[in-house]
Structure formats: C-alpha cells, structure tokens
Amino acid sequence: MHLAVATEEQKAQRDALTYSEWGKRLTVEGYVSREQRLRAHPWASGMVTWLLCGEDGGVLASCETFRTDSFLRSPDGSLAPGDSFAIASVFTEERLRGHGYATRLMDLLAAEMARQPRAHAALLFSDVGPRLYARSGYHELPAWDWLLSPTPGDPSALVDSLLPEDGLDWALGRLRRPEAPFSFWPTPAQLDWHLERGRIYVDYLPGCSLPVSAGATVGESTAVWGLVGRKDELTVLMLDAHSPEHARALLGAAQREAHRSGLSRVVLWEEPALAPLLPLVEGASRVAREGSLPMVRPLRRDLPLADPLPVPRGLWV
Numbered sequence: 001m002h003l004a005v006a007t008e009e010q011k012a013q014r015d016a017l018t019y020s021e022w023g024k025r026l027t028v029e030g031y032v033s034r035e036q037r038l039r040a041h042p043w044a045s046g047m048v049t050w051l052l053c054g055e056d057g058g059v060l061a062s063c064e065t066f067r068t069d070s071f072l073r074s075p076d077g078s079l080a081p082g083d084s085f086a087i088a089s090v091f092t093e094e095r096l097r098g099h100g101y102a103t104r105l106m107d108l109l110a111a112e113m114a115r116q117p118r119a120h121a122a123l124l125f126s127d128v129g130p131r132l133y134a135r136s137g138y139h140e141l142p143a144w145d146w147l148l149s150p151t152p153g154d155p156s157a158l159v160d161s162l163l164p165e166d167g168l169d170w171a172l173g174r175l176r177r178p179e180a181p182f183s184f185w186p187t188p189a190q191l192d193w194h195l196e197r198g199r200i201y202v203d204y205l206p207g208c209s210l211p212v213s214a215g216a217t218v219g220e221s222t223a224v225w226g227l228v229g230r231k232d233e234l235t236v237l238m239l240d241a242h243s244p245e246h247a248r249a250l251l252g253a254a255q256r257e258a259h260r261s262g263l264s265r266v267v268l269w270e271e272p273a274l275a276p277l278l279p280l281v282e283g284a285s286r287v288a289r290e291g292s293l294p295m296v297r298p299l300r301r302d303l304p305l306a307d308p309l310p311v312p313r314g315l316w317v
C-alpha cells in the first residue's frame with residue numbers, strides 16, 4: 001500500500017462516493033458544486049487530497065489536509081512559525097471498511113507530514129470518537145460546547161461595534177494569541193472559508209438569512225462568528241474576552257444576531273482561557289460536544305504540547 005496525491009479527476013470520483021456521508025441537505029449536484037466552490041476558496045490553496053492505494057492502484061481510503069499555521073513560543077515570548085496540517089474527510093468505502101485502511105492512511109500520512117522541514121503537528125476533528133485516531137498517535141483534547149438561545153433586539157446594542165465580513169483580518173489582529181508553548185492559529189482566509197460554507201448552505205435553510213455581522217468588539221475584546229454549515233446556528237469561531245462583562249456583552253450581541261438571522265441558537269467551543277468566564281454568562285449552558293472531537297499528533301518529538309491545548313472553532317476543517 002502507498003500514499004498518492006489525488007488528481008482533479010480522482011477528487012471528483014471521491015466526491016461521488018463521499019456524498020452519502022457528507023452531502024446531507026444537498027442534492028448530488030449541490031454537493032459536487034459545494035466541493036468545487038470550497039476548493040476554489042483561497043484557504044483551500046493549501047489543501048491536498050490524499051489517497052491510500054493498493055498494489056493494483058485501486059483506492060482504498062482517502063482524506064484531505066489543509067496547511068495550518070502554528071507557532072512555538074520562545075522563552076522571551078516571541079512566536080516562531082511552523083507548519084501544521086489539519087486533516088479532514090477521512091473516508092473508506094463501506095465495502096472496504098474494517099481492514100485497517102483508514103489507520104494505514106493516517107500512519108503513512110503522519111510519516112509524510114513529519115518529513116516537511118517546518119512540521120509541527122497534525123490536527124483533526126473526529127466524528128467517530130478517539131479510538132481510531134489514537135491508534136495512529138493522536139491525543140484527544142477536551143470538547144465542551146456552550147449554548148445560548150437567540151434573543152430579540154438590536155445586535156449592536158451594548159457592544160462598541162459589529163464586525164463586517166471584510167473585517168476578519170483586523171479582528172484576528174486584535175485577538176490575544178494563546179500563552180501556550182505551542183499553538184495553532186487560523187488565518188483570515190480560513191475564517192472566511194467558514195463563512196463561505198454558510199453562504200452555500202443558507203439557500204438550504206428555510207427562514208434563515210446570512211448574519212449581517214461577522215462578529216463584534218467591546219473594549220479590547222473581540223468575537224468572530226457566522227453561519228458556517230448545514231445547521232441553523234450562529235457559530236462563534238473566535239472569542240477573546242478580557243472580562244466576564246465583555247464575554248456577556250459579546251455573546252449577548254451574538255444572541256441578538258442569531259435572532260435577527262432566524263437561527264435557532266448560538267454555539268461556542270470552550271477553550272482553556274474561556275472556561276472561567278463562561279459560567280458567569282447568564283443563560284449559557286455547557287454540554288459535551290457531539291462529534292468534532294479535537295485530536296492532535298505531534299510531528300516532531302520535542303513539541304511542547306500544553307494540556308489543555310487551545311483549539312478554537314475557527315481551526316475546524
């Protein structure tokens with residue numbers, strides 16, 4: 001068995017097979033066009049589709065990788081950049097499952113990624129629990145969500161400003177970077193890729209509209225959010241709150257934006273820095289996340305993995 005990079009034709013062949021798994025809400029044509037549109041997005045310029053091939057060249061399993069920025073924090077506080085890889089869409093056809101092909105793909109891919117000169121780590125978001133990926137050296141991270149209901153009112157009340165979609169670069173520049181010795185960090189293009197998913201799915205969500213804002217600021221604090229997939233919810237992609245008051249103000253604006261857009265709830269991923277603040281936000285409830293379990297695999301032996309490592313929703317692929 002060996003690893004190969006998929007051609008455009010092979011990607012289209014995989015799309016036809018993966019539709020049954022990831023095409024919910026979409027027609028086959030809608031799914032194929034979604035895949036093409038997302039692959040044309042600037043964030044996908046660092047995307048590779050990998051194939052595990054048998055000796056006869058037949059494809060046994062596949063997945064995608066997105067090159068993701070990551071940083072090592074030096075003792076003086078400066079950040080040294082490197083390359084990490086977020087893995088998505090791990091897939092084995094039903095008739096080929098249970099033969100260890102996905103595991104073999106993960107193992108060969110890790111060896112391939114570790115050969116990259118600036119390699120730091122691989123990151124994935126498991127929808128099938130931790131066991132499959134733990135076999136290939138991935139460590140599971142905590143996965144808690146905070147949920148809030150939509151509330152009526154002007155989203156811009158009680159915050160300093162609402163963020164326009166073209167303000168993602170500016171917003172990311174305001175966010176404090178994690179203190180951890182190693183961390184991943186999204187680019188503005190990655191955040192916009194999430195919004196692009198929402199621009200595709202909004203046509204399939206009756207009664208919903210695209211949120212007018214992409215986040216909010218209050219004082220030094222910043223939130224980035226959007227409609228990002230097939231669920232009618234406002235997803236907080238990034239949140240940097242300097243105080244419980246700021247967390248309340250920003251999430252209140254998110255709740256009002258969700259209401260204005262006809263969305264059913266606000267969802268926020270818990271990160272270590274947010275954990276002490278969120279219990280102080282009235283009406284927010286904490287639930288164990290279903291799916292999207294973050295898992296990390298170091299690609300070099302000396303990678304200083306903090307426990308717990310911050311993984312904001314904006315990093316999801």
Ligand SMILES: CC(C)(COP(=O)(O)OP(=O)(O)OC[C@H]1O[C@@H](n2cnc3c(N)ncnc32)[C@H](O)[C@@H]1OP(=O)(O)O)[C@@H](O)C(=O)NCCC(=O)NCCS
Pocket residue numbers: 021061089090091092093096097098099100101102103104125126127128129131132
């Ligand atoms: C998950 C998947 C890629 C595994 O492919 P595979 O080639 O059969 O994987 P392997 O043979 O290497 O390993 C199979 C293991 O995956 C586990 N697995 C498969 N689907 C699972 C699921 N939905 N939930 C939990 N575990 C699952 C199997 O139980 C088996 O575990 P075991 O060997 O400890 O009993 C394949 O089932 C698939 O394509 N599923 C649909 C798409 C999907 O969910 N992809 C994962 C996204 S994170």
